[in-house]
Amino acid sequence: MKENINLSNLPKHIAVIMDGNGRWAKKQGAMRIFGHHHGIKSVKDTVEGCVELGVKYLTLYTFSTENWNRPKLEVEGIMQLLIKTIGEEVPDLNKNNVRLKAIGDIESLPKSARKKLLDSIELTKTNTGLTLTLALSYSGKWEIVEVTKKIAQQVKSGALAIENITEEVFSSFLATGEAPDVDLMIRTGGDHRISNYLLWQLAYAELYFMDDLYWPEFRRQHLFEAIYEYQQRERRFGKTSEQLPSVKV
Numbered sequence: 001m002k003e004n005i006n007l008s009n010l011p012k013h014i015a016v017i018m019d020g021n022g023r024w025a026k027k028q029g030a031m032r033i034f035g036h037h038h039g040i041k042s043v044k045d046t047v048e049g050c051v052e053l054g055v056k057y058l059t060l061y062t063f064s065t066e067n068w069n070r071p072k073l074e075v076e077g078i079m080q081l082l083i084k085t086i087g088e089e090v091p092d093l094n095k096n097n098v099r100l101k102a103i104g105d106i107e108s109l110p111k112s113a114r115k116k117l118l119d120s121i122e123l124t125k126t127n128t129g130l131t132l133t134l135a136l137s138y139s140g141k142w143e144i145v146e147v148t149k150k151i152a153q154q155v156k157s158g159a160l161a162i163e164n165i166t167e168e169v170f171s172s173f174l175a176t177g178e179a180p181d182v183d184l185m186i187r188t189g190g191d192h193r194i195s196n197y198l199l200w201q202l203a204y205a206e207l208y209f210m211d212d213l214y215w216p217e218f219r220r221q222h223l224f225e226a227i228y229e230y231q232q233r234e235r236r237f238g239k240t241s242e243q244l245p246s247v248k249v
């Protein structure tokens, strides 16, 4: 599958909703947390797949604002897993020239998780290959409200005039920073929804839903398949086929 990918037409920004961990675990009679543990291998393989191809931005939905409403035991298990994994992965991230970032309400994370995260971000900040962003305690509506607050503050202080609020200005305040909008959004686990993920950045993303695969089963070969499928699609951005520069053969 990798050989079929056109490297000059890679999605610049891939976003993933890593869903189905709980159901995968349940299928084998295990606790939900067992699924989260196994999801780590999928994350590593996906990161390596992106590095192998030269994808610039990968944003993973790791824990949503709404996920705080899960049973306490599961939330604690996920936070423990996060603390353990983020620290452990720094050498591999550096080896692969991957820069770690996080978006979301980081302040709401337990102190130890926040510390591990900020330390790992610091230790990988000069890497220039893939930017790996973890969406943690994140929701798209939360992000839009945060941007609105920042813009209101600037207007109030006189730094920004209302008539100068453009899409570009709005985008520049988003948590995803300099990352371009999402080109390809992959969701495992069979549900066809975006669950409050990157609402603004997904405006023109190609959506790729995997009906028969839970996140712990996801490997780079699935990533390659998704990218291949993405490259077969015609992205018109409102135009007609005839207006597009490249004619598909």
Ligand code: IPE
Pocket (backbone or CB within 6 Å): 018, 019, 020, 021, 022, 023, 024, 062, 063, 064, 067, 078, 189
């Ligand atoms: C995704 O898997 C991981 C998180 C939301 C943290 P789920 O835990 O949602 O697994 P399912 O969807 O219940 O199977």
Ligand code: IPE
Pocket (backbone or CB within 6 Å): 017, 018, 019, 020, 061, 062, 063, 064, 066, 067, 191, 193, 195
């Ligand atoms: C989305 O999955 C959040 C993450 C993968 C972190 P959920 O399992 O929380 O989504 P819903 O509740 O099914 O929409």
Ligand code: MG
Pocket (backbone or CB within 6 Å): 019, 020, 021, 189
């Ligand atoms: Mg789920």
